[in-house]
Amino acid sequence: MTIRFEDLVAKAMPIADRLRARGDTIAVAESSAGGLLSAALLAVPGASAYFLGGGVVYTLRARRAIAQIADEEMTGMRSASEPYAALLARRSRENLGATWGLAETGASGPSGNRYGDAAGHSCIAISGPIDKVLTLETGDCDRLANMLRFTDRALQLLAEALD
Secondary structure, eight states: OOOOHHHHHHHHHHHHHHHHHHTOOEEEEESTTTTHHHHHHHTSTTGGGTEEEEEEOOSHHHHHHTSOOOGGGGTTOOSSSHHHHHHHHHHHHHHHTOSEEEEEEEEOSSSOOTTSOOTTEEEEEEESSSOEEEEEEOOOOOHHHHHHHHHHHHHHHHHHHHO
């Protein structure tokens, strides 16, 4: 199945409606999705009512500056893992005072990452009234297809948490 950006925006619309209806807000930190997650949520008219901010936390420098995660907090933890995704989601929520934090980290391709994860590996986490974390393995080396699939699955996880 091919996912298009328009499909992601369509998936974000009912999420936006639920966030607005509840008066909830969200902060996003993404890595291998490259900003598509924030873009999908922001493409919905009225996003300023629920979207507090987001960042592409793609490097060590970004992790320190944008996510404000110190090196000491990473002891025994690596990027592109469920514990890191959970920390990133929680820190995003805390830093912006949001109801929900949503984070994604992984390896979009065409090759894997330096931690041994294959292309198509992504860890996605929600932090808020409900905490959820999962790992997605697409088995695909297509960078853009993976970015779109990571975003699609992150939106699905958020919708599940809001239900």
